[in-house]
Amino acid sequence: MAATIRDVANASGVHVSTVSRTFSAPHLVNPATRNRVLAAAEDLGYRPNRVARALTTGRTNNLGLIVADIANPFFPPLIKSAQAHARERDYHVFVADTDEDHLVEEELIQTLAKQVDGVLLCSPRLGNRAIERLAADIPLVVVNRRVKGMSAVLMDVAHGARLAVEHLLALGHRRLALVTGPSGSWTSGEMRAAAAQRAKDAGIELVILGPNAPTERGGLAAAAQVRRSGATGVLAYNDMVAIGLIEGLSERGVSVPGDISVIGVDDIVPGRLNRPKLTTVAMPTSAAGRTAVDLLLQAVGAGEAATPALATLETSLVVRESTAPPPSGGRT
Structure with a gap:
């Protein structure tokens, strides 16, 4: 028996x-x-x-996990760690992709609310008011977004942006560009504010270029603007944008890092395989997945008595081959 x-x-x-x-x-x-x-x-x-x-x-022991673009190599390590961590706690995870569409994101949250005990919302494209409204129907934990009264896991991209600017300054760059991401992106806003302040403190110019699609194609499209900006050092919204940017600059006869240095954000595998290997701000994606599951299970267990919690995870700069001192005498 x-x-x-x-x-x-x-x-x-x-x-x-x-x-x-x-x-x-x-x-x-x-x-x-x-x-x-x-x-x-x-x-x-x-x-x-x-x-x-x-x-x-009254519980399903299922969780939802919604990402902005499952094809972006940034998300799989987060998904994998969240699934494994949830499984250790006897929970299953349903993964859904919004394809960067805030309307799809809202529809998915509403649909999953009927099938899961809580939802992890990663790099959401919805506005904060919409997220707050949806959280009234299902426990939500957001990753890389601050929403008043909600638990969140933040990767300290502002610290990473400052490290990137400081690295370019130490190499001797004095005119920088920031290739931003989608409009409304929390990550993009944090990067912009931190990089601009660090550049101001150093007395150098930072050119803001964007918004841009958070993809390789977005980087390709930004290459012409970067070339015209006169910048010798560039911080890109993420590694995919940086990889596309390097390709676009190469098509225009611009060498990386000989003419322009490029830094990405995320530390995804393609960046390590790219030529030149990409200098980047490493994001703790696996740790974020585990931490987000913990916060969501706390919220599910506490119910209406849940107290919002905020976890901020450290980022770091990984120096590889895509950054070097600017060309002597300035870029031609």
Whole structure:
């Protein structure tokens, strides 16, 4: 006969309710007790009935995860870590892609709200008011966006932008450009404010170019503007934009880093394989996925009594081949 929840309770020396809570809300169970229950369940071959549990607890043990563009290499490490972390807590994750469309994003949140216990919203394109309205119907945690009264995981891109500008300054660059991302992007706004302030403090000029699509094609399209700007050092919205920019500059006979230095943001695999290998601001995507799951499960467990939490994760500069001192005598 198949093992029952009562068998697991007897084997682990706890009440049936503790076994139930171990599988439905593991973060509420003492780690030592949780491990003992899970070990007993494994030994007995016990598997909880998810349908029955949902009827009893009112929870699905499913989470939604919505990203702006699943084809962007920035998102897979975040998705993978979130799924693995959720699975350790006996939750499944449904992943959805908005293709950078705020209307699709809103529709997906409304649809998933009927099927999951909470939603992770990564790099949202919706405005804050729309997100606040949707959060009234389903627990939401946002990644890389600050929304009043909501839990969020932020990657400190402002710090990263300052590091990038300081690196270019140390190399001797005195005219810089920032190739921004989509209008309304929190990340783009943070980068712009931080880079502009650091450039002002150093007494140099920063040219703002954008908005731009957050893709390789967006970087290609920005290459002509960068060439005309006279900048010798460029910070791009993300690595995909930087890779496209390098390609576009090359098509115009501009060498990277010989004529112009380029820095990206994210530290995705294609940037490490690009030629030249891309100097970039590394974003803690895997840590963000795990942290976002933790915050969402806290919100789900607390219900209406949930207290918003904010986690800010550190970024760092990775120097590779796409940055160098400016050409002597200025760029021709």
